[in-house]
Amino acid sequence: MKAIVFESKTGNTKSYAEILGQKTGLPVYHHKEASKHLNKQDEIIYMGWLFASSVKGYKKAAENYNVKAVCGVGMRRACEEALKDMVERNQISDTIAFYLQGGYDVNKLNGIYKFLMKMMSKVILKEIEKKESKTDEDLETIDMINNGRSLVREENLAPILEWLNKAS
Numbered sequence: 092m093k094a095i096v097f098e099s100k101t102g103n104t105k106s107y108a109e110i111l112g113q114k115t116g117l118p119v120y121h122h123k124e125a126s127k128h129l130n131k132q133d134e135i136i137y138m139g140w141l142f143a144s145s146v147k148g149y150k151k152a153a154e155n156y157n158v159k160a161v162c163g164v165g166m167r168r169a170c171e172e173a174l175k176d177m178v179e180r181n182q183i184s185d186t187i188a189f190y191l192q193g194g195y196d197v198n199k200l201n202g203i204y205k206f207l208m209k210m211m212s213k214v215i216l217k218e219i220e221k222k223e224s225k226t227d228e229d230l231e232t233i234d235m236i237n238n239g240r241s242l243v244r245e246e247n248l249a250p251i252l253e254w255l256n257k258a259s
């Protein structure tokens with residue numbers, strides 16, 4: 092494995108990439124800068140934030156590098172369904188995929204991203220309001236939308252580290 096390559100809008104994916112870099116000793120590059128350091132078809136781990144279910148930059152990364160693992164970072168909690176949805180929507184095949192929970196902070200967004208997420212947040216909050224009893228995840232989502240939160244945790248990287256250990 093040559094490197095970890097990432098795209099991040101508000102810093103959560105960057106944090107995961109940097110922690111993974113520290114844990115593995117692999118160099119970490121922003122996607123924009125990666126071609127200065129890597130050759131075409133070098134083996135990489137790609138990490139991208141989720142934008143309307145799409146792992147930002149993954150398609151391009153897969154054209155240029157040998158993506159051995161792809162990791163999407165979104166605002167929902169990690170679960171089988173989140174991973175399955177990501178794999179299907181991004182047509183990920185022949186590459187192991189991981190889903191990680193990042194965070195959300197409207198104040199770190201601008202332009203069209205801020206506009207879209209403000210609309211999406213209203214829909215999410217309305218859906219939660221309708222519920223008779225709220226789950227822990229619902230309360231976490233309300234807090235994240237209203238106050239801005241990063242839920243990046245080092246321990247969430249354990250499955251990726253386990254896979255890397257087995258793969259090497």
Ligand SMILES: Cc1cc2nc3c(=O)[nH]c(=O)nc-3n(C[C@H](O)[C@H](O)[C@H](O)COP(=O)(O)O)c2cc1C
Pocket residue numbers: 098099100101102103104105140141142143144145164165166167192193194195196200203204205207208
């Ligand atoms: C316009 C927009 C669309 C988003 N769509 C999704 C989505 O489809 N699924 C998801 O889980 N998170 C979605 N998010 C939330 C981000 O993926 C989440 O905040 C992530 O942690 C951002 O990573 P970053 O801090 O590295 O930019 C969206 C955020 C924005 C701004």
